[in-house]
Amino acid sequence: MKNNRGYSLVELVIVIAIIAVMGTFMFLGFGLLTGQNARECANDLSAALDKEKNYALTRSAMVDCYLELVYHDNAYYVRYWQPRNAYVRGTSEDDWVMAEEEKIGKGSVTVKYYLPGEDRKQYKDVGHSVKDKSLKFVFDRVSGAYKLFLESDGTKGAMKEINETGTAQIKGGTEVSCAGITVYSARAYDIEIYEATGKHVLTRVD
Numbered sequence: 001m002k003n004n005r006g007y008s009l010v011e012l013v014i015v016i017a018i019i020a021v022m023g024t025f026m027f028l029g030f031g032l033l034t035g036q037n038a039r040e041c042a043n044d045l046s047a048a049l050d051k052e053k054n055y056a057l058t059r060s061a062m063v064d065c066y067l068e069l070v071y072h073d074n075a076y077y078v079r080y081w082q083p084r085n086a087y088v089r090g091t092s093e094d095d096w097v098m099a100e101e102e103k104i105g106k107g108s109v110t111v112k113y114y115l116p117g118e119d120r121k122q123y124k125d126v127g128h129s130v131k132d133k134s135l136k137f138v139f140d141r142v143s144g145a146y147k148l149f150l151e152s153d154g155t156k157g158a159m160k161e162i163n164e165t166g167t168a169q170i171k172g173g174t175e176v177s178c179a180g181i182t183v184y185s186a187r188a189y190d191i192e193i194y195e196a197t198g199k200h201v202l203t204r205v206d
Contacts, residue, residue: 035187041105042189056139076105
């Protein structure tokens, strides 16, 4: 009985530290196991597309604006690019300014874009990773329709000039048709995109 002195302060601190570390790992892993990270990323991307389309329709007077989806620093971001002067057609990259950059997803999530004809339900086997190329959505200021451009270097805005109709031209980018974007980890969420109107629909795949 004389040797039963209970826990020492050092032992108690060690136990608390172990519990704290285990709790942190459980918290970080929860998003992966439940698909929460993918859901949040898909929701934020959908909201960003709506935000940029609304800006194009209500505030872009003479020049189309664009949104860039890019991967860097182990995370996904959306960038909102706007002309420095909406009433003057720019002739160089310096005429464009990144109004905002917003983090929408962690690197543990996979984001893919799909060309027309590709089966988005087979998202793990088909599609093209956003980690390889940034996506630039150019929204029409009159109809809300968009064009999609791929750019291998996502470190800087790639708008070069505005043509005589006020439509943005992409420097070094490739124009493609995009049927949709899928975001997944433990669960998958699909954003179906309609080019002619700029409308998109977010649904859960599985």
